[in-house]
Amino acid sequence: MSDRETYAIVGAGLAGARAAEALRGAGFGGRIVLIGAEPDLPYDRPPLSKEVLTGSMPPERTRLRSAEEWAADEIDLYLGTRVTRLLPAERRLLLAESTGRTGSLRVDKVLFATGGRPRRLAVPGADLEGVSHFRTLADALAVRPHLVPDAPIVVVGAGFIGAEIAACARQSGCQVTVLEIADVPLRRVLGDEMGARYARYHRERGVDLRLGVNVDRIEGDDRVRAVVATDGTRIETSCVIVGIGIEPDLEVAAEAGVATADGILVDEYCRTSLENVYAAGDVANAPNPYLGRRVRLEHWQNAQNQGIAAGRSMAGAAEPYGEVPWFWSDQFDLRLQLAGHISPDHKIVYRGDPDSASFCAFYHRDGVLHAALGINRPREVRAAMRLIAKRTRVDVHELAEEGRDLRKLTPLPA
Known part of the structure; x- marks a missing residue:
């Protein structure tokens, strides 16, 4: 060469x-x-x-x-x-x-x-100073000075970026309002049940999460002063952070x-x-x-x-690429990890109390594991990735058993 x-x-x-x-x-x-x-x-x-x-x-x-x-x-x-x-x-x-x-x-x-x-917010006022379409290091550094106690912050979008920003702002003492057009946040990734749990978790920590509501316009003079939502409410704010995907x-x-x-x-x-x-x-x-x-x-x-x-x-050293999808998100004191892909027809088996801050949700079809969602359970999600990759059919009761080593589950006939 x-x-x-x-x-x-x-x-x-x-x-x-x-x-x-x-x-x-x-x-x-x-x-x-x-x-x-x-x-x-x-x-x-x-x-x-x-x-x-x-x-x-x-x-x-x-x-x-x-x-x-x-x-x-x-x-x-x-x-x-x-x-x-x-x-x-x-x-x-x-x-x-x-x-x-x-x-x-x-x-x-x-x-x-x-x-x-970043997808742009196509409404009047979206180009005002103080409106950030969050994606880059420069965006983060521009937003950071606004996260001070009692500052009114509006976050548009309750996906993972929006949820993480909302959590950071709330932990900084801000008054946080989140506008999300869907009636369940994170539905596409987590499904209805877990999306609803995340909505409740944020609200319990002081986030004003408004579902089924979008932005009608952003008002201001030299910079942003307020957001007017599609339900007619006007929210005064010093900073608007947009996280509606890329x-x-x-x-x-x-x-x-x-x-x-x-x-x-x-x-x-x-x-x-x-x-x-x-x-x-x-x-x-x-x-x-x-x-x-x-x-x-x-x-x-x-x-x-x-x-x-x-x-x-x-470089000429090609090997086929393909992995079980995996990602994480940190919000407040929760680390969410998801391996695989959730579909509406999957059945859910819980390990631990799903109303607590530590549990796993296993998504399966006829005992074949397709996804695992863990809240503060990184080891179990990692172990579940091997079962997802191998398409192993298992006894779902063993999935639910606390302390049971996922690496040693009894495989069932396909």
Whole structure:
């Protein structure tokens, strides 16, 4: 492999960073260019809506590596730089820097790890100062000074990002109002029963959670002063934080002719429909052998591990990628972990009291475990992942038995 070869990674988040490291680890000796639209060194996102927001973690601790460590691996960082076009026939990327300068880069292989952009709140006043569409380190640092005792804060969206932000704001002593258009928060991920439990948990801790309500408009002068909800109520506030999901950042890939459908379509080796073009992380829509369908995952685990798989694939050390989906969320004193995927037709078996702060919910169909949700039960969720991966059929009464080692359950005939 010639040292003159250049591999570019578009997107300097977790997936892109791990792909760059994996390329070097797999023996690629050519040039690696990691291109990020943000000016910051590649960083980890989960602390943004938790420790960074509360001030318990300084921004520099979110960095995945230091500048010196990137340089030691001879990985070139193009930060504050956007890719505006991919020209496949010319093997060239067109670039625009935050300073306004433009240029191009000749490449032999490209990985899109562009993640997503926050969905915008399409209402009057959404562009006022003090309204944050929460996604980046800069967003977290801009919101943090507003989280002071008795400050009125409005959070739009009760998904995981919104719920984590609401918990942080409430723990900081803020008066927190959350507006959620659905009648059950987190229904798509957790189902009705667990979504309702989370609503109750937040309300018990002082969050004014309003369901079935959206934003009609945002009022202000030089900055935001109030939110008017669709039910007509007016909520005075000094800060509005919007967390209503992301849209995959795929326009450059699509314009170049890469196949897309709710993300960039890839195979099990992270390859797209164009030769020498790959994708990984939040933007990639990939087949998942454990779910039995294509899926685009916005999870930390997937970004890291699929990024590693993509880097190895680019280097010629490809192995099929597919893992049981897993993620976590910290809210107040609860750590929620979910492995697998919940469907409405699953039956639930509880281990522990579901009204307590420590239990597991196992989701099965005819004794075959498909998902496990744990509240402050990390070991059991980890053990359940093996059962989900193997599609093991078990005695559901054993799932419910406290103290029973999930690794030693009696397998039943399929």
